[in-house]
Amino acid sequence: MAYVQSAVPSRSIFPLDLRNVCYSKAGQSLITDITVTLQARGRTIVMGPNGAGKSLLMRLCHGLIRPSAGQVNWSSEQRHAQAMVFQTPVLLRRSAIKNVEFALRATGARARDRRELAEAALQQAGIAHLAHRQARVLSGGEKQKLALARAWSIRPQILFLDEPTAHLDPSAVYAIEQMIKSIDEQGTKIVMSTHDLSQAQRLADEVLFLHQGKLVEHAAALVFFEQPHTPAAQAFVNGELYWE
């Protein structure tokens, strides 16, 4: 097969360098002066309250929106090296497996490999039995799993996950977390946003904490959860409201 399923993606696009990245819209500064470097290894969890800029930051990194100022630099440009699962999954009006095949086709995977690769991806997401169901009628959790399977099927070097477990029941959350761990073990860099502290503790190697569009803390997970430096992060970790 052209694609070896368990192939560890190369890491040629790393590191990802953000230099003084700003994003503003209608005169409002939504992301302010973020400078950070993401390495190929380690699961990066983006945290912060609603509206902090988590989704914007991931879309800036993924190249869906352009910074108003500053730069987003990958070590090398490469097609289909990145994938993203959106906060609200966008699925095509076709069967689950066809949704995965659609992504594979975009990467140029050969027609005869696509079905097999798609089946494998659904299998890993635990939704192989839903392969021929229409994607749009799946339940919320099933949609999330399908979106994750689709993104993973192309074996990206980096996978952005924007709150992939919001609104899911505990067993679905567990299943998705297991899949995320397995994807990480197979060599894909995970960058994921979440509000869920315990989930962040289960998954994070490092934490980016955003507050009002600023990166106020970037630390190893242990450090972040044990002794957050900024009052905003302290309040967040302690589950308190924080007003500036």
Place this chain on the structure above:
Amino acid sequence: MNDLSAAFTSAVALITNLDAELLAIIGLSLRVSLSAVALAALIGLPLGAAVALSSFPGRGVVVALLNALMGLPPVVVGLLIYLLLSRAGPLGEFGILFTPAAMVIAQTILVAPIIAALTRQVVFDLHAEYDEQLRSLQIGWWHALATLLWEGRYSLLTALLAGFGRASAEVGAVMIVGGNINHVTRVMTTTIALETSKGNLSLALGLGFVLIALIVAVNAAALALQKFAQRAHG
């Protein structure tokens, strides 16, 4: 009143006996309008989708123009096509004035803006939802266009049905460019107009029933399609 009920009875008889002339007229109507819708779809679907996915200066004007063209008066379109196709006109050499081909051209021009405008709206709305996902997968412009057309297939079929409804019900354009020649270019609407003016109500009424049934069927099909799409895709 007697006249009317007699006309009614013989109209029903024409239909139930599958009268040859009636069938020929219905057949030509369907051929002309379906051909026009097919051609208009070939123009309108890609055009509408392309306008939805492009940004260029003057795009707003194009959108407004498309919407305005939806309401083109059929007689005016008929007149313009007549001028183009008449012997002295720029396309006169083809000699297709007063043929079904001319009628197909006129109806295509009537229907294409409807399909293009509805397609633009459908694809524009879908694009708002799908844009980032498609860009994330690095789908190219043409592939995105084809994908969104396919995603909108049920709404777009409804647009085609709307176009067919307009084509089969219009009389002005086909009357002018077809000339309403017996056995050559007479379609349901022009026959109804002519026979009514001649006082031959039974054929006019018979065709009227068929035309109404056709329009009702088209609308029922559009409704059924929406129901189906709703059930299949949520």
